[in-house]
Amino acid sequence: MKIAVFIKQVPDTKSVQLDPETHTLKREGVESIINPFDMYAIEAGLMLKDRYGGETTVITMGPPQAEEALRQALGMGIDHAVLLSDKAFAGADTWATSLTLANAVEKFGGFDILVCGKQASDGDTAQVGPEMACHLDVPYATFVSKIVDVADGRITVHRLMDFGYEVLRLPCPGLITVVKEVGDPRLPSLRGKMRAKKAEIPVLGAADLGLEPGMVGLNGSYTEVVKVFTPERSGKKETVSGTAEEIAARLYELIKGMKIKGI
Amino acid sequence: MKAIIDRDECTGCEECVEVCPVGAIEMEDDVAVVGDDCDLCGMCVDECPVEAITMPRKEVAEEAVFSDYRGVWVFCEQVAGEIARVGFELLGAGRSLADKLGQNLTAVLLGHGLKDEAQRLFSFGADEVIYVDHPALSHFNDESYSKVLINLIKERKPDIILAGASSIGRSFIPRVAAGVQTGLTADCTELDIGDEDRLLYQTRPAFGGNVMATILCPHTRPQMATVRSRVMKPLAPDESRQGQVEVVNPDETWLESRVEVVEVVRETKETANLADAEVIVTGGRGLGTPDKFEMLEELASLLGGAVGASRAAVDAGWMPYAHQVGQTGKTVSPKLYIALGVSGAIQHLVGMQSSDNILAINKDPDAPIFNVATIGVVEDLFDVVPALIEKIKAEKRG
Ligand SMILES: Cc1cc2nc3c(=O)[nH]c(=O)nc-3n(C[C@H](O)[C@H](O)[C@H](O)COP(=O)(O)OP(=O)(O)OC[C@H]3O[C@@H](n4cnc5c(N)ncnc54)[C@H](O)[C@@H]3O)c2cc1C
Ligand SMILES: Nc1ncnc2c1ncn2[C@@H]1O[C@H](COP(=O)(O)O)[C@@H](O)[C@H]1O
Numbered sequence: 001m002k003i004a005v006f007i008k009q010v011p012d013t014k015s016v017q018l019d020p021e022t023h024t025l026k027r028e029g030v031e032s033i034i035n036p037f038d039m040y041a042i043e044a045g046l047m048l049k050d051r052y053g054g055e056t057t058v059i060t061m062g063p064p065q066a067e068e069a070l071r072q073a074l075g076m077g078i079d080h081a082v083l084l085s086d087k088a089f090a091g092a093d094t095w096a097t098s099l100t101l102a103n104a105v106e107k108f109g110g111f112d113i114l115v116c117g118k119q120a121s122d123g124d125t126a127q128v129g130p131e132m133a134c135h136l137d138v139p140y141a142t143f144v145s146k147i148v149d150v151a152d153g154r155i156t157v158h159r160l161m162d163f164g165y166e167v168l169r170l171p172c173p174g175l176i177t178v179v180k181e182v183g184d185p186r187l188p189s190l191r192g193k194m195r196a197k198k199a200e201i202p203v204l205g206a207a208d209l210g211l212e213p214g215m216v217g218l219n220g221s222y223t224e225v226v227k228v229f230t231p232e233r234s235g236k237k238e239t240v241s242g243t244a245e246e247i248a249a250r251l252y253e254l255i256k257g258m259k260i261k262g263i
Numbered sequence: 264m265k266a267i268i269d270r271d272e273c274t275g276c277e278e279c280v281e282v283c284p285v286g287a288i289e290m291e292d293d294v295a296v297v298g299d300d301c302d303l304c305g306m307c308v309d310e311c312p313v314e315a316i317t318m319p320r321k322e323v324a325e326e327a328v329f330s331d332y333r334g335v336w337v338f339c340e341q342v343a344g345e346i347a348r349v350g351f352e353l354l355g356a357g358r359s360l361a362d363k364l365g366q367n368l369t370a371v372l373l374g375h376g377l378k379d380e381a382q383r384l385f386s387f388g389a390d391e392v393i394y395v396d397h398p399a400l401s402h403f404n405d406e407s408y409s410k411v412l413i414n415l416i417k418e419r420k421p422d423i424i425l426a427g428a429s430s431i432g433r434s435f436i437p438r439v440a441a442g443v444q445t446g447l448t449a450d451c452t453e454l455d456i457g458d459e460d461r462l463l464y465q466t467r468p469a470f471g472g473n474v475m476a477t478i479l480c481p482h483t484r485p486q487m488a489t490v491r492s493r494v495m496k497p498l499a500p501d502e503s504r505q506g507q508v509e510v511v512n513p514d515e516t517w518l519e520s521r522v523e524v525v526e527v528v529r530e531t532k533e534t535a536n537l538a539d540a541e542v543i544v545t546g547g548r549g550l551g552t553p554d555k556f557e558m559l560e561e562l563a564s565l566l567g568g569a570v571g572a573s574r575a576a577v578d579a580g581w582m583p584y585a586h587q588v589g590q591t592g593k594t595v596s597p598k599l600y601i602a603l604g605v606s607g608a609i610q611h612l613v614g615m616q617s618s619d620n621i622l623a624i625n626k627d628p629d630a631p632i633f634n635v636a637t638i639g640v641v642e643d644l645f646d647v648v649p650a651l652i653e654k655i656k657a658e659k660r661g
Contacts, residue, residue: 011284011285011470013471013590013610014610030283030284030285030286032285036591037591040591063285063299063300063302065300087299088264090264090299090301090302090303091264091303091319093446094437094447094449095440095441095446095447098441121470121590121613122284122304122469122470123469124468124469124471124594125450126433126437126449127433127437127440127447127449129437130405130435130437130438130441131437131438131440131441133438134437134441134442135441139405139406139520139521139522140438140522141405141522142405142430143430143434145584156525160430161431162429162430162431162536162537162539163529163535163536164527164529164530164535165528165530166524166525166526166527166528167524167525167526167528168523168524168525169523170522170523179591180587180591180592214322217264218264218303218319218321221321221446222444222445222446222447222480222482222483223447223448223478223480224320224321224478224479224481225303225305225476225477225478226464226477226478226479227305227308227309227476227477228304228306228308228309228469228474228475228476228477229475230309230473230474230475231468231472231473231474231475231617236637237636237637237638237639238637238639239640239641240638240640241640241641241642244642244646244647244649244650245650245654247640247642247647247650248647248650248651248653249654251638251640251647251651251654252651252654252655252658254620254622254638255566255599255622258598258599258619258620260542260566260567260598260599261567262541262565262566262567262568263566263655263658
C-alpha cells in the first residue's frame with residue numbers, strides 16, 4: 001500500500017503570547033512545529049503501514065526550513081519526504097495550496113490512501129484536504145477518529161460529527177483528514193533519527209510540478225486577505241468574591257443578564 | 264511575493280518584527296526588511312503604527328464581469344429531518360446581505376419528506392425555497408450533497424452562498440467550492456457587503472482567534488463562506504411571509520456516491536453537541552476525578568448547554584474526545600463559556616477565547632484563564648459550583 005501524508009509547518013502557539021492588557025500577540029523567538037493535527041496524520045500513515053505494509057511518503061508545501069518538519073516525520077518512521085518550495089507559492093489560499101499538493105500527488109503517483117490533518121492551527125480552515133480530493137477526483141472522509149480497516153480496496157473509518165459519529169466506507173484511492181483520537185503520535189526512534197538526518201529530500205518548485213506561475217501562490221488564489229486586525233475584547237471584567245452563596249447569587253444575576261434561553 | 268515596506272515611512276520601531284509569525288522580518292539599517300519566508304498573512308500590516316506596510320495585490324489580466332450572478336443562497340442543513348438552527352441564523356444574516364444588494368434570498372434544502380419544513384423557511388426570511396427531494400438525500404453524504412449543490416449553482420448562478428460551519432458544512436462545502444472553481448472562506452463570524460465594490464466582506468478568526476482577517480473573493484463567483492453557529496441571529500418568524508416551495512427532483516447521476524454511509528451513531532446525551540450550544544460548561548484537571556463531571560452535566564443542563572473538557576481531562580479518560588475544546592479539539596464561541604478547574608493553557612485558550620462571556624472558577628489567582636475571563640472567581644470550584652446549581656434550581660422553582 002502506498003500512503004501519502006500531508007503536513008504543514010506552523011508557528012508554535014506556545015511561543016505566541018497574549019498581552020493580557022491589549023490582547024495583541026507578543027512573540028518571543030519564533031519556533032515552528034508540525035501542525036498538531038498533522039502529527040496524528042503521520043501516526044495514521046504509520047499505523048496503516050504497520051497493519052498493511054507498504055510505503056509512506058510525507059509531503060509539505062512551505063519555505064525551505066519546512067524541511068525540519070519533514071525530517072521529524074522521517075524520524076518517526078515515514079519512509080520518504082518531498083518538499084514543495086518555491087517563492088511563487090507564497091500567499092497561497094486553500095485553493096492554490098490544494099492544487100499544488102494535488103499536482104505533486106499526480107507526479108509521484110500511485111498512492112492508495114492520502115492522509116491530512118483535520119485543520120492547520122494557523123488558518124484553521126480544514127479545507128485543503130477536501131479540496132485536494134476534489135482536484136484529484138477521489139472520495140474522502142473528514143474528521144476521521146478511527147480507521148477500522150482496509151479490505152478489498154476499500155477503507156472503513158469512523159468520522160466524528162456534531163451529533164455523534166458515522167461509519168463510512170470509501171474505495172481507494174481515497175483521502176482522509178484525521179483528528180486526535182485516531183492514535184497518539186509515536187516518538188521518533190534513534191534509528192529513525194539517524195536515517196532522517198541523512199535522508200535526501202527532493203525539493204520541487206512550480207515548474208517541476210507543471211504549474212504555471214499564475215496557478216500557484218497569491219496569483220493562483222481566489223480569495224484575498226484585505227485586512228488583518230486584533231479582535232476587540234469586551235473590556236469589562238468582573239471579579240466576584242464573598243461566601244459561596246454570595247458568589248452564586250451574583251453569578252446568577254450576571255448569567256441572567258446574558259439572556260440565555262435556558263435561564 | 265512578500266509584504267511591501269515603504270522605506271521612507273518605516274520608523275524602525277520593530278513592532279512588525281515581533282508580530283511576524285514566521286520570523287520573516289529583520290531590521291537592516293533601522294529599516295524593516297521582509298525576507299523570503301513571508302507567507303503574506305498580513306499581521307504586520309495591522310501592527311505597523313505608521314501604515315508603512317502593504318500586501319501585494321494579485322495580478323489580474325482583466326476584471327471579469329459577474330452581472331449574471333445574482334442572489335444570496337443559504338444552504339440549510341438538516342439532521343434526521345430537522346433543520347439545524349444555523350440555517351435559520353444564516354437566513355437572518357442572508358436577509359440583510361440580500362437587502363443591501365437588492366437581490367433575492369434563497370434557502371436550499373436537501374432531504375426527503377420535508378415539504379412542511381421547507382415551507383417554514385419563508386417565515387424566517389427566504390424569498391425563494393429550493394427543496395431537493397429524494398430518499399437518497401435524507402442522510403448527509405459528502406458526494407451526493409456536493410453534486411446536487413454544484414449542479415444547482417452551475418444552472419442558476421448565485422452571487423453568494425452561505426452554509427453553517429458545522430461538521431456537515433465544513434466537510435462538503437470545500438468540495439462544492441473546488442467543484443465550481445471558486446474561493447471559500449471558512450468559519451466566518453462577520454459578513455457584510457462593501458459599499459462601493461458590492462463584494463462580500465468575510466471576517467474570520469485566524470491564529471486561534473488571536474487575530475481577525477477580512478477576506479474577499481473578487482475574481483470568481485459565487486462568493487462562498489461557511490459561518491459559525493450562534494454568531495448570526497435568526498429573524499423572528501413572520502408567518503405572513505409565504506411562498507411556493509420549488510421542489511427539485513435530482514438527476515440520478517447527482518446521487519451517485521463513492522462514499523458509503525455504513526452506520527450513523529448518535530450520541531444520545533443532549534449535553535454533547537458543542538458546536539450548537541449557547542452555553543458550554545468545561546471541566547479541567549482541577550475536577551480531580553471523572554465522577555465530578557456529573558456536577559458539570561447538571562449545571563450544563565440547567566443552563567441548556569453542553570459539557571466541554573480540557574485536553575488534560577480527556578487524556579485522563581474522564582470525558583470522550585468529542586468534548587475536547589482547544590487546538591487539537593474543537594473551536595467554540597458560545598454566549599457563555601464556563602471554565603472550571605481549567606488553567607487556561609494557550610492551546611486551550613485558542614479554542615474558546617472568542618466566546619462572548621467567559622466565567623472562570625479557579626483556585627489559583629495566577630491561572631492564565633483569568634487573562635481571558637470576563638468574570639473571574641478565585642475560589643474552590645467545589646464550594647461555588649454546588650451553590651450556583653442550588654441557586655439556579657431555587658430560581659427555577661420560582
Ligand atoms: C500540541 C498540543 C496541543 C494541545 N491541545 C489542547 C487542546 O486542544 N485543548 C486543551 O485543553 N489543551 C490542549 N493542550 C494541553 C494544554 O497545554 C494543557 O496541558 C491543558 O489544557 C491543561 O488542562 P487543564 O487546564 O485541565 O489542567 P491544568 O493545567 O492541570 O489545570 C488545572 C487547574 O485547576 C485548578 N484547580 C485545581 N483544583 C481546583 C479546585 N478545587 N477549584 C478550582 N480550581 C482548581 C488549578 O489551579 C489549575 O489551574 C495541548 C498541548 C499541546 C502541546
Ligand atoms: N502547505 C501545506 N503542505 C502540506 N499539507 C498541507 C498544507 N496546508 C495544509 N495542509 C494539509 O491540509 C490540512 C488542513 O489544512 P487547512 O485547510 O489549512 O486547515 C492540514 O492538516 C495538512 O494535512
